[in-house]
Amino acid sequence: MKQALLGLLLLCVLSSATHGQTAISPVCSRQSSPTGLGMSSPVAEAATEGDEKAPVAQAALKLAFAIENSIPDPYIGVSGNFDGQGLSLGLIQFNLGGSIQKTFGPVDDGVFASTMPKWGDVFRAAVKTASPSAAIKQVLVMQDHVGKRWIVKPDAIAELQAFLGSREARAAQDRAVALEYKSAYRRAAQWAQERGAKTPTPREIATFVDNQVFSGGFLGHMWLKQAKQFRDSFKGDDGAMIAFVGKWLRSCPASGSSLLYGADEGKANADVWRSRFPSGTQLSDERALLFVFGFVRALTANGPPKVAGQPDQSGIFKSQVVQRRALIALGTGKANGIPWPGGVLDD
Structure with a gap:
């Protein structure tokens, strides 16, 4: 009994030494x-306005567009019902949870008819439907259900891309993105002010742009306080902190019913971090806190709300959230195959 207790105590000490004092698994x-x-x-968000046409803003948005779409023209990106949201379209993958309706609802009916001769009536009806569940059901006819996958039919893809690439739909996307950027900038400015800086850095702007695009602007009740608390648990060793998150990424299931999207890429990123940021590394406060915020925010990422008859996506994006935010904070690795662009975002 005594030996068992000593063994348990040793295990706790080793775990503490390896993982700091965090209670996170x-x-x-x-x-x-x-x-x-x-x-x-x-x-409340800082009362300040960001200019979506500024070079840093354009660079941050371009990075988000690239991660979302991975195609040369992000305006015409089309994804099917992989996440239970019917369709994901355009610059920031607007979906039928509400953002497609809000963005494309004002587009003239004639644009739907001229660019989508076969599927225009179906798509327009979904866009004009306020109920997400009803709108999602309407567009499933545009897709083939193969196993557990929904694949948009080739002629539907072509017509959706024609619509999205129209002058009117591009302008509608630009207006929607401008509003999203302003909200992201206000949040970045608030973060910077609470960190003690007068204005947000390019990485802070890019982080909150990505949070706006991929996480809907929600913070998951995580903020600077939680980021500092987690970092402090590693007692000044940011290398050990990064190693902990890397270990978490490596353990993400990449297949089966419990898989997380992007798990394989997460393992590759963890290997890159291990060589770039060994034990004893100390990052700037700005970069370390952004890295931690990405991790703890990911732990509260529960995915889109469950829609009746659609696959359960709860928690499936956690690994991807970590990787997207870490790409910005660390400036290395990849997110959805996209590397860090550097440039003005490094300033």
């Missing part, structure tokens, strides 16, 4: 959570 799953950090909501 290093084992990845869709149920992973920011255990021990508590939750808090920041005050």
Whole structure:
């Protein structure tokens, strides 16, 4: 009994030495959570306006568009019902959870008819339908259900791309993205101010642009307080902190019913981080806190709401959230195959 207790004590000491004092499990799953950090909501967004046409803004948006679409013209990106949201379209993959309706609802009916001779009536009806579940059901006829996958039919892809590439639909996307950027910039400015800086850095802007695009602007009740608390648990060793997150990424299931999207790429990124940021590495406060924010925010990422009859996506995006935010904070690795662009975002 005494030996067993001593063994348990030694195991706890070794675990503490390896993983700091964090209570967060290093084992990845869709149920992973920011255990021990508590939750808090920041005050209202900073009362400041960002210019979506500024070079840093354009660079941050271009990075988000590339990660979302991975095609030369992100305006015409089309994805099927992989996430239970019917369709994901365009610059920031607007979906039928509401953003497609809001973005393309004002587009004239004639544009639907002229660019989508076969599928225009179906798509327009979905765009004009306020109920997400009803709109999602309407567009499933444009897709083939192969196993567990929904694949948009070739003629439907062609027509959707023609619509999305029209002058009117491009302008509608630009207007929607401008609003998203302004909200992201206000949040970045708030983060910077609470960190003690007068204005947000390019990486902070890019981080909150990505949070706006991929996480709907939601913070998951994670903020600067939680980021500092997690970082402090590693007692100044940012290399050990990065290694902990890397271990979590490596354990994410890449197949089966419990898989997380992007798990294979996550393992590759963890290997890159291990060589670039060994134990003892110390990052700037700006980059370390952004890295941690990406991780703890990912732990609260529960995916789109469950829609009756659609696949359960709860927690399936956690690994991808970590990788997207880490790409920005660390400036290395890839997210959805996209490398860090550098340039003005490195300033």
